[in-house]
Amino acid sequence: MNPDELVATLEEAGLSPYQADAFVTLLERGSASATDVAQASSVPDPRIYDVLRGLEERGYVETYEQESLQARARDPTEVLEDLRSRATRLESAADEIETRWTRPDIEDHAVSIVKRFDTVLARANELVRSADHQVQIGLTPAQFDALEGALETARENGADVKVCLFPETAEESSLPSAERLARTCTEARHRRIPAPFVALVDRSWTCFAPNRHSANEYGVLVNDRTHTYVFYWYFSTCLWDVYEPVYSARDDRPPTTYVDIRECLRRIEPLLEDDRRVEATVEGFETDTGREITVSGTITDIAYSGTSGDDGGSVPITQFAGKAGFTLESGTESYTVGGWGAIIEDVEAVRIGIDPSA
Known part of the structure; x- marks a missing residue:
């Protein structure tokens, strides 16, 4: 890096143009009088004393009297720490900007990608509890246990709740009892092979996560009717229509x-x-x-x-x-x-x- 580039970089780090030029001049000379620094740099003679005092306050140089005001660069340890700290913060800021751009906050955007399944499950719990009209959900027995209270609340509030149960592994076969299903859903069906977790609430919200044994753990939270409609067809064709009910509260008698x-x-x-x-x-x-x-x-x-x-x-x-x-x-x-x-x-x-x- 040549002297001009170093001066420009120090300006980006917070020094004024005169301060950066004077400091680089002192680095090259070791020590010099204020007058010599002014003559070797772009700093005007009347400004050199203020510039050197400003650098001294920031820990870049030290001044002393020897017939005239002298200055020399200080041990750069503190300066280096400051510059490296700034670099780290700038890199962190860049990473944060990238994160906020590629994975926006759920409150402000229709679709969010999250890293942990627990986040998806927690959001599904909140949404199911607040359901007004309908819930369509595909989940394992263990996930049913975690959301049982929310599903009961949805049913108590008058929502139509469809539950598709599937195993976490192909070997599992246990299902909740009929009494538990009666408290939590309008109808339940059983798929005998694993599937992703999905919850659709009131035609607007989708909570989705791949099977827990997937190579990557992530989740998708959607607050959008059009996207949720796509997940509705996944639920209808892959988790619902082709399977027989294992529980139903529906009455064939009209209405x-x-x-x-x-x-x-x-x-x-x-x-x-x-x-x-x-x-x-x-x-x-x-x-x-x-x-x-x-x-x-x-x-x-x-x-x-x-x-x-x-x-x-x-x-x-x-x-x-x-x-x-x-x-x-x-x-x-x-x-x-x-x-x-x-x-x-x-x-x-x-x-x-x-x-x-x-």
Whole structure:
């Protein structure tokens, strides 16, 4: 590093241009009079005394009288410590800026990556306890134990809770008792192979973490309806639709309540094909204003992008992956009703009560 570069670097470390130039001059000379320092540097003669006193106060030089004011560079130990400390702080600041840029705080951004599964579990606990409408969660029996209190609270608050249980290792097979499941969920299903932890709350929040035996431990926290909708399809197709219930609090006797319009459509399609009259009460939001709405009437038509098939069996959930909704006639008004993320329909349904007539 040449003298000019050293002067510029010392300026970045907090010295004034005159102080940096005078200090480098003294380093080269060892000691010199104030006048000689001024002549060998860019410091004006009238300013040299103030510049040297400023350097002395900061521990860079020491001055003494010998017919005229003399100065010499001090032992650089303290100066070096100061400079290295500044370098460390600057490097730490750079790392922190990078961290804040690549992993923003959860309060300010839709998606956050966290390092520890415990963070994901703790956030899931908070969100499940505050659920208003629905919880869909896939977890191991040990994770169920950790979240049991939160799931009970969600059920007590009236939320529809779907639980998929799976083992942490392929050898595990134990499940919570029916009594515990009755306190914590609306329905439970069992997947016999391990899977990632996932919790979806009120169509807005997702908490996700890979299986604990994954090579990397991390978690994803999402506060966004669109991203959560993607995780909904993972839950529906990989953790729910293909497995039989091990517990259900649902009653087949009418009226029946649904929080998922796709499940509702699977139930009412054969009723409409048999010319049954299907009455419904829909709670949800107007898609154009976001205003809460409750409307009751008769379902006159259903529409979805897939096909029902000819075997008479239950339509796979994947057939409802595109458009899925129904038309509700309420007196002189007619409403189109969609589900999660409805855009083209009049109403996004949050809860649907169905009462088919004979």
